[in-house]
Amino acid sequence: MGKIKLLIILLAVFVFCLLSSSHLTVATESSQDSQKKDKSTVVAYYFHGEFRCSNCFTIEQYSREAIEKYFTEQLKTKKLTFQVLNIDLPENEHFIKDYQLVTRSLVITEFKNGKQVRWTNLAKVWDYIKDRDAFYNYVKTEVQKYLEGR
DSSP, X not given: OHHXXXXXXXXXXXXXXXXXXXXXXXXXXHHHHHHHHTSEEEEEEEEEXXXXXXXXXXXXXXXXXXXXXXXXXXXXXXXXXXXXXXXXXGGGTHHHXXXXXXXXXXXXXXXXXXXXXXXXXXXXXXXTXXXXXXXXXXXXXHHHHHHTXX
């Protein structure tokens, strides 16, 4: 009978420790989340639809390449992220209204304290589609403005 009581006590202590450690983990994650919200971040969104022409693929490719080439450190630290989203999906349709999209687009946005504070649709990507260097420089210049808070 004594062994059963000891086993029950050990089991209770184990469960208590397990619950306590998961509580601490949740608290730590919450404080990390709040720290993330307290800083400024920039998101480069490339929006496409179900149907994608060769130019749409090129804009996505050049956008990704330019951002990865010039902003490696900012991507690593999550100061900048690049996201490709299909606006034909129901969960993404709101972006059409949010960013006044009329075609496939690269949009740069800035978030402070978890809230969007400004955005720019880089409409000239269509003008530079046949000139990779000009495209890269355009994206580099516009993203840099957001990262510098200009």
